[in-house]
Amino acid sequence: MSNIVDKTKEYCLKIIRESNCKYLAFHNEEHTLDVLRNVRIIGEYEKISERDMEILKIAALFHDTGFSLDYSCHEESSVILANNFLKQNNYKSDKLQTVISLILATKMPQNPMCEIEKILCDSDLFHLASDNFIVKNKLLRTEWENQINLKFEDLDWLNLNIEFLQNHKYKSNFGCIKLEKDKLKNIVLLEKEIKSKYSN
Known part of the structure; x- marks a missing residue:
């Protein structure tokens, strides 16, 4: 990694480890490192x-990182942190503006406008197609309960996630070719859980 990436990694992980982020069940250090790994995987596939x-x-x-400041508007807070840090490190303004656009593109509902925005959005939701989706999904449910007091009955949670996965579409070439089919497997898993628990 380049020097600025190394410095950014050190700075961002420090924020996450020393703030409220360390108590988040899903949006924590592990998720950030997962997304970092995912952008490398997808970016290399796309030959950027x-x-x-x-x-x-x-x-x-x-x-x-904005979760350290504001849970509900964390993308905007992440932009503030990124802007301040990168300006202090004399990061080129055109690249800084692209970083800001990328962060804002991850806001739900995602609407990426260019290739690298599509890559970051798919990297952020890579877990929807992963083998550990069910585990990750439980962590997100726990986080929502703890942070914003958003609670669901089991059946409602399953139906909510089926609807979300069905409506979601990966944006990058990698996502469409590699991830979409594995996401469909997770929809089937959720549907099977409903059938096994709630069908008479």
Whole structure:
């Protein structure tokens, strides 16, 4: 990794480890490092430039740091943290503006406008297609209960997630080719759980 990526990683992980983020069940250090890894995987598949890879890695590291300041508007808070840090480190203004656009593109509902925004969005929701989706999903449910007092009955939670996965579409070429089919497997898993628990 380039020097600025290394510095960004150190700075962002320090924020996460020393703030409310360390208590988050899902949006924590593990998730940030997962997204960092995912942008590398997808970015290499898409054959993006070294410049774009650097910008993507920085955006991935910053994209959830805003949870340390504001849970409900964390993307905007992440932008503030990224803007301040990167300006202090004399990061080029055009690349800084791209980092900001990338972070804001992850806001739900996602609406990425260019290739690297699509890569970050798919990296952020990579877990929807992963083998550990069920585990990750439980962590998100716990986080919502603890942080914003959002609670669901089991059946409602299952139906909510089926609807979300069905409506979601991966945006990058990698996502469409590699992730979409595995996401469908997780929809089937949720449907089977409903059938086994709630069918008479």
